[in-house]
Amino acid sequence: MSRITVEEVRELAVLARLALSEQEIARMTGDLDAILDYVDAMRELDTTGVEPMTHAVPFDCPLRADQVAPSLPVDEALANAPRREANFFQVPRIVPGPAGGGGEEDL
Amino acid sequence: MIEARGASLTSIVDGVRAGSFGAREVTEQFLDRIGRLDGALGCYLKVDAEGARRRADVVDAARKAGRDPGPLAGAPLGIKDIFCTKGVETTCASKILRGFVPPYESTVTARLEAAGAVSLGKLNMDEFAMGSSTENSAFKPTRNPWSPAHVPGGSSGGSAAAVAASLCAGATGTDTGGSIRQPASLCGIVGMKPTYGRVSRYGVIAFASSLDHPGPFGRTVEDAAALLEVMAGVDPLDATSIPAAVGAYRKAARAGREGGTPLAGLRLGMPTEYFQPGMDPEIEGGVRAAIDELGRAGAKIVPVSLPHTKYAIATYYLVCTAEASSNLARYDGVKYGQRAQNVKSLEELYTKTRGEGFGAEPKRRIMLGAYVLRAGYYEAYYGKALRARRKIADDFTAAFAQCDAIVTPTSPTPAFKLGEKTTDPLQMYLADIFTVAADLAGIPALSLPCGFSKAGLPIGLQVIGPTLGEEICFRVGGAYEARTDWHQRLPPEVA
Amino acid sequence: MAIAGGAGPSQGPGKTDWEVVIGLEVHVQLATRSKIFSWSSAAFGAEPNASTDPVCLGMPGTLPVLNRSAVESAVRLGMAAGCNIRTRCRFARKHYFYPDLPKGFQISQFDEPICEGGAIKFRLKGEARAIRLTRIHMEEDAGKNLHAAAGVSFVDLNRAGVPLCEIVSEPDVRSAEEAAEYVRAVRTLVRYLGIGDGNMEEGSLRCDANVSLRPRGTEKFGTKTEIKNMNSFKNVRDAIEHEIKRQATLLDRGERVVQETRLWDAARGVTQAMRSKEQAHDYRYFPEPDLPPLVVTELEQIALRASLPELPEDRFARYTGQGGLSAQDAGVLVADRETAAYFDATVAAGAPAKRAANWVINEVLAQVDDPRALGEADCPVPPAALAELCRLVEDGTLSGKLGKDVFGKMWSERRTAQEIVAAEGLAQVSDGGALEEACRRVVAAHPEEAARFKATPKLMGFFVGAVMKETGGKGNPKAVNEILRKLLG
Numbered sequence A: 001m002s003r004i005t006v007e008e009v010r011e012l013a014v015l016a017r018l019a020l021s022e023q024e025i026a027r028m029t030g031d032l033d034a035i036l037d038y039v040d041a042m043r044e045l046d047t048t049g050v051e052p053m054t055h056a057v058p059f060d061c062p063l064r065a066d067q068v069a070p071s072l073p074v075d076e077a078l079a080n081a082p083r084r085e086a087n088f089f090q091v092p093r094i095v096p097g098p099a100g101g102g103g104e105e106d107l
Numbered sequence B: 001m002i003e004a005r006g007a008s009l010t011s012i013v014d015g016v017r018a019g020s021f022g023a024r025e026v027t028e029q030f031l032d033r034i035g036r037l038d039g040a041l042g043c044y045l046k047v048d049a050e051g052a053r054r055r056a057d058v059v060d061a062a063r064k065a066g067r068d069p070g071p072l073a074g075a076p077l078g079i080k081d082i083f084c085t086k087g088v089e090t091t092c093a094s095k096i097l098r099g100f101v102p103p104y105e106s107t108v109t110a111r112l113e114a115a116g117a118v119s120l121g122k123l124n125m126d127e128f129a130m131g132s133s134t135e136n137s138a139f140k141p142t143r144n145p146w147s148p149a150h151v152p153g154g155s156s157g158g159s160a161a162a163v164a165a166s167l168c169a170g171a172t173g174t175d176t177g178g179s180i181r182q183p184a185s186l187c188g189i190v191g192m193k194p195t196y197g198r199v200s201r202y203g204v205i206a207f208a209s210s211l212d213h214p215g216p217f218g219r220t221v222e223d224a225a226a227l228l229e230v231m232a233g234v235d236p237l238d239a240t241s242i243p244a245a246v247g248a249y250r251k252a253a254r255a256g257r258e259g260g261t262p263l264a265g266l267r268l269g270m271p272t273e274y275f276q277p278g279m280d281p282e283i284e285g286g287v288r289a290a291i292d293e294l295g296r297a298g299a300k301i302v303p304v305s306l307p308h309t310k311y312a313i314a315t316y317y318l319v320c321t322a323e324a325s326s327n328l329a330r331y332d333g334v335k336y337g338q339r340a341q342n343v344k345s346l347e348e349l350y351t352k353t354r355g356e357g358f359g360a361e362p363k364r365r366i367m368l369g370a371y372v373l374r375a376g377y378y379e380a381y382y383g384k385a386l387r388a389r390r391k392i393a394d395d396f397t398a399a400f401a402q403c404d405a406i407v408t409p410t411s412p413t414p415a416f417k418l419g420e421k422t423t424d425p426l427q428m429y430l431a432d433i434f435t436v437a438a439d440l441a442g443i444p445a446l447s448l449p450c451g452f453s454k455a456g457l458p459i460g461l462q463v464i465g466p467t468l469g470e471e472i473c474f475r476v477g478g479a480y481e482a483r484t485d486w487h488q489r490l491p492p493e494v495a
Numbered sequence C: 001m002a003i004a005g006g007a008g009p010s011q012g013p014g015k016t017d018w019e020v021v022i023g024l025e026v027h028v029q030l031a032t033r034s035k036i037f038s039w040s041s042a043a044f045g046a047e048p049n050a051s052t053d054p055v056c057l058g059m060p061g062t063l064p065v066l067n068r069s070a071v072e073s074a075v076r077l078g079m080a081a082g083c084n085i086r087t088r089c090r091f092a093r094k095h096y097f098y099p100d101l102p103k104g105f106q107i108s109q110f111d112e113p114i115c116e117g118g119a120i121k122f123r124l125k126g127e128a129r130a131i132r133l134t135r136i137h138m139e140e141d142a143g144k145n146l147h148a149a150a151g152v153s154f155v156d157l158n159r160a161g162v163p164l165c166e167i168v169s170e171p172d173v174r175s176a177e178e179a180a181e182y183v184r185a186v187r188t189l190v191r192y193l194g195i196g197d198g199n200m201e202e203g204s205l206r207c208d209a210n211v212s213l214r215p216r217g218t219e220k221f222g223t224k225t226e227i228k229n230m231n232s233f234k235n236v237r238d239a240i241e242h243e244i245k246r247q248a249t250l251l252d253r254g255e256r257v258v259q260e261t262r263l264w265d266a267a268r269g270v271t272q273a274m275r276s277k278e279q280a281h282d283y284r285y286f287p288e289p290d291l292p293p294l295v296v297t298e299l300e301q302i303a304l305r306a307s308l309p310e311l312p313e314d315r316f317a318r319y320t321g322q323g324g325l326s327a328q329d330a331g332v333l334v335a336d337r338e339t340a341a342y343f344d345a346t347v348a349a350g351a352p353a354k355r356a357a358n359w360v361i362n363e364v365l366a367q368v369d370d371p372r373a374l375g376e377a378d379c380p381v382p383p384a385a386l387a388e389l390c391r392l393v394e395d396g397t398l399s400g401k402l403g404k405d406v407f408g409k410m411w412s413e414r415r416t417a418q419e420i421v422a423a424e425g426l427a428q429v430s431d432g433g434a435l436e437e438a439c440r441r442v443v444a445a446h447p448e449e450a451a452r453f454k455a456t457p458k459l460m461g462f463f464v465g466a467v468m469k470e471t472g473g474k475g476n477p478k479a480v481n482e483i484l485r486k487l488l489g
Ligand SMILES: [Mg+2]
Pocket: C025, C166
């Protein structure tokens, strides 16, 4: 029985923003299917009442004093940008989406 | 003048500190070796000769001026290319990060340099530390110094191979599912994965955040201990670094060498689940013989059980892919690294940059990780894995009630051939079968050489300790090393 | 169509009486010095990308470390809103791809937010309202996208990593006006606590609204739309008002509301569906592995609770109770912490509460664009100076009218009332002798009018006016009245 379909793999690729060739999609479907089949053996393990382990060594979150230290100089912040324009990172024109944090402005 | 080939890191440091030879001299020797020998091995992605000479001169100047040149004075190190180094390209062996020059330094490399260590350059690895053979490097494979047809293991394959071939005296690595211990085992050297949070992850490019453990490689147990002593410690830049004092690791490694029965009073657990019918007979033979030797050193060998071992690989792949899919979301062609050309829209910028920039294994893990975190699947996969992880960790807690350390093989087989497992990701994943559990539990584990196969490939012994039990691992490892000479054997030189 | 917020009447037969259901998500920027997870400045207004560090840029290998001050602000906000504060909470990653989100995920809180429950209290047309809260959680802000004309956009990451509290309400809001008042009440609270400036125009306070309609009397929620991009109280009211009408029109026609995100276009006065392909989200939340669980102990909570100022609703109760103020005056005074503090200081300096309230509301507030100016050290008329002015009016030294003139001079010339009165000889003449002298002169000068006074008492106005003219406006009207009555009677 197949655990994941080509269509699901295509959907995932959209979600993960990966352009995959048809060949890659086909191979990916097979690979993920085999891996999911393997991990399915975990279903037999009874984990009721077990607290999820999110951190290996448990201690409380340390807190940082609210102090400002020097920012990166603008040129260093932008030095690695594949495309820089003035003091901005440049990207193809954004069509604002619902997920944005409301920081949209027209120039 | 010291002979670089086969020299231990601690012997070099002792010589530099005593003024027997200069850090610059040592550095030149290692740079010369890299120049002659690395073409065949492919350990280095980038040799920073100029930086190395500059750092060596600083050490020599300090010593000449009567200042303490540091506990690692002149130690020639290779740095896995997962550690960000200010001003030096850091790629994580991925095309997507080609050209990335960090404007910051990882805490580990900063501490090493402050201690007088001399970084020679950046070492090859599996792309984003995903793999067990270093064949997933986007740039080149690394070969096992013991046999160029074989892999050095991975993901820190460049680190292990470089130390084995004396192209550096010590190296840094990261271990997420076995990526320090498995290559150490396959290359016949010492690799230490400390407790999770014992070494800061700041500036270490994240693969699976809750599982990533930076740690050292050395030719000897004491070398690894000396490096860890400097690398370890709480870091205000890493909220998961443990606020506890650093142990006396070097002293612990030496303690194992003292007297006829240095391990008297210690109980060493042999987990039945790690010695199953069907295991590689050469591995079993080598490891059982090593455990017998530990018994002769005074340790009491007791059987223990880690009943959830069989779920470890599945648990590991669910946890690490989920975290990896998240950690690799930042590579989008906007702020750093590579960007696809001729894109017409933002969507295309993302999908093409990521489609072109990531290799097959990161893509697979990003996809699997996105899958197991999806709203309808989270509980069945990721949630389930976090619970299974707890049970695996609880196994160790229970076992450590009956023993002080656990001894197992590091790798189920000696080094395999290049290309042997690249077509079947699951087979590659199973190379980590003896190492992943300690990552899931976050407990320290040391790998050290304990023999060779008939084909002349190294076999490794794993010593697992309880949380913050690094010293016990070093003590056991030191005792075994003192009674054997595996660590003194050197791979052939292939120019 | 018939839409009713609150207790609106049902309309004619055949028309559904729609009940408005609104839930609000308000993002408040916390005015910490540094960012929530890293050390660069969180201050607004730096040059593009000049206020960043490797962590907030999402550079490889960097890690978040939580800012103590951000945690304290969130806890104090939760306490002020009567929330339950978790002694143990945790962070989670929320994933989506967007250029202003450097890591491809936002560090937020998901299943274990720092505050749960509680309510935002305010008055709407004199009626007390309490909008229940689902939660308040901490998260990091995203950067800003600027859209240029030439097919490209620019990204400024200065704002990335500025600490936010997201306040999520229950769907308790019943009208656009109530929504706007709710947001105003949140701002008041934020400003009282001093944890943020709550400036909607600059985006330090942002509001998203989930709006749906259902037939009045039914339980089941209708399909909601999410409205974004409302950057003033007026926008909140207008956008929601518009959306309510749009939905009612659709439903009245028998059409369906589509669940979607809509942007308010203030210039055109309409909400518009976003053109994004990705309407359905899968944020793939999971616990943030880089941050251990956050623990705020009982002891720390006690200390933070002790640091809370007197809150707007408590002040309101005090003003309307022992202060004897009207609900309307009290409402104006408590709306801003600085106004209330100014008022309290004026009363403390000796001014009677009601008179002080009148002065503050009618004169002082008229002088400032933003009441927060009253909190500044160089306020032209400090509370003690206003109290002195009140006393001069109270004891008859100044008439009410003159008092207002003097106040204007005090504000513009930064002089005290006494100085102005002395320098300009403005003190009312209440001195019997001088006033009586003036009154006698006036009466003597107008014998005809004096003779008619008994039959025509309203001539009093004429005489008072004449005396005032004689005294240059400085006669105390009450005293003048009395003397004239005696002379003419
Ligand atoms: Mg929200």
